[in-house]
Amino acid sequence: MKQPSHKTTLCIQEKLMTWYGANHRPLPWRESDDPFAIWVSEVMLQQTQVKTVIPYYLKFMATFPTVKDLAAVDLEIVLKAWEGLGYYARARNLHKAATLVTTTLNGEIPNHFSGFLALPGVGNYIAAAVQSIAFGHCHAVVDGNVKRVLARLFCLEHPVNQPGAHNHFQSAADSLVAKKDPGTFNQAMMELGALVCTPANPKCDICPLSGECLALKTQTLDQFPLRIPSKPVPTHTISVGIVRKNEQLLITRRKLDGLLGGLWEFPGGKREPGEDSPSACIREIREETGIEIKIDSFLTRVKHAYTHFKIEMDVFYCHHVSGEVTLNGPIDYRWIHISQIDEFAFPRANLKFIPLIK
Numbered sequence: 001m002k003q004p005s006h007k008t009t010l011c012i013q014e015k016l017m018t019w020y021g022a023n024h025r026p027l028p029w030r031e032s033d034d035p036f037a038i039w040v041s042e043v044m045l046q047q048t049q050v051k052t053v054i055p056y057y058l059k060f061m062a063t064f065p066t067v068k069d070l071a072a073v074d075l076e077i078v079l080k081a082w083e084g085l086g087y088y089a090r091a092r093n094l095h096k097a098a099t100l101v102t103t104t105l106n107g108e109i110p111n112h113f114s115g116f117l118a119l120p121g122v123g124n125y126i127a128a129a130v131q132s133i134a135f136g137h138c139h140a141v142v143d144g145n146v147k148r149v150l151a152r153l154f155c156l157e158h159p160v161n162q163p164g165a166h167n168h169f170q171s172a173a174d175s176l177v178a179k180k181d182p183g184t185f186n187q188a189m190m191e192l193g194a195l196v197c198t199p200a201n202p203k204c205d206i207c208p209l210s211g212e213c214l215a216l217k218t219q220t221l222d223q224f225p226l227r228i229p230s231k232p233v234p235t236h237t238i239s240v241g242i243v244r245k246n247e248q249l250l251i252t253r254r255k256l257d258g259l260l261g262g263l264w265e266f267p268g269g270k271r272e273p274g275e276d277s278p279s280a281c282i283r284e285i286r287e288e289t290g291i292e293i294k295i296d297s298f299l300t301r302v303k304h305a306y307t308h309f310k311i312e313m314d315v316f317y318c319h320h321v322s323g324e325v326t327l328n329g330p331i332d333y334r335w336i337h338i339s340q341i342d343e344f345a346f347p348r349a350n351l352k353f354i355p356l357i358k
């Protein structure tokens with residue numbers, strides 16, 4: 001990409017920040033200059049829509065108002081506060097990072113890029129966002145909204161989902177960021193992508209950068225950003241059992257790392273080729289917990305989508321027949337009464353059928 005002239009850069013900065021001053025949304029994290037509050041918001045906003053984040057953010061900050069408050073509680077409490085927001089590695093890393101900040105930095109969040117980047121779960125985007133918004137350091141952010149704005153503004157020929165393309169978008173963003181107020185500029189770029197330069201039907205008639213947009217001038221808006229076609233998303237079939245024993249239900253806890261790490265769930269797993277759903281339920285529970293169960297009835301089928309795959313989950317009422325729980329895979333288990341279920345953090349797929357349990 002040819003670097004914009006100094007005059008063009010200043011023009012883009014002025015128009016964009018003037019627009020942002022008059023049109024930005026009054027989001028709760030924008031009312032704070034607390035680095036921890038800004039950090040939490042940026043972690044939650046990764047791959048999650050603003051309207052979904054707002055209630056979680058408000059509740060989370062009320063529960064853990066400082067980094068030391070977050071570090072002081074067990075991970076399970078943090079996961080419960082995060083329940084339903086998804087991408088739970090974010091919560092695990094945020095808790096781990098808060099613990100490091102509290103124990104090694106006396107609760108002081110690093111106010112320099114490299115030190116903050118070294119914390120668990122902090123990548124270039126979050127580091128740039130927090131360092132620019134909270135501390136005023138000149139680092140350009142690049143997220144999906146910013147990539148779309150840049151791709152159209154400069155007709156960038158790099159597919160946004162191509163490995164290695166990020167460096168090209170980062171270079172373009174670095175060439176534009178306002179050195180005097182990088183935090184506001186970064187927020188303005190993201191806001192423009194969220195409200196005006198949208199994926200479909202961009203509102204070019206009200207865009208402050210329409211005069212500088214090469215895609216608009218060349219009538220190629222529908223071509224940008226370029227994207228390599230994605231492979232079809234696979235669907236996995238799952239069988240899960242609500243196992244009863246003396247009016248109690250069996251739940252197990254997933255390993256702390258990996259997908260949904262640290263969450264509780266009803267036991268079960270993937271069906272094998274040619275295996276029917278009830279048989280898979282019995283087998284998986286035997287393999288995971290060592291107990292024998294008998295299926296009583298079918299409850300429901302749950303469909304749920306993750307980033308790279310989908311699941312269809314058959315849920316069965318079962319009862320314990322024999323054996324003591326001996327875990328193979330999960331790291332913990334509980335026999336609980338249904339009235340205790342709100343004390344534990346579950347994946348969203350489980351949350352879809354838990355209200356049906358009688």
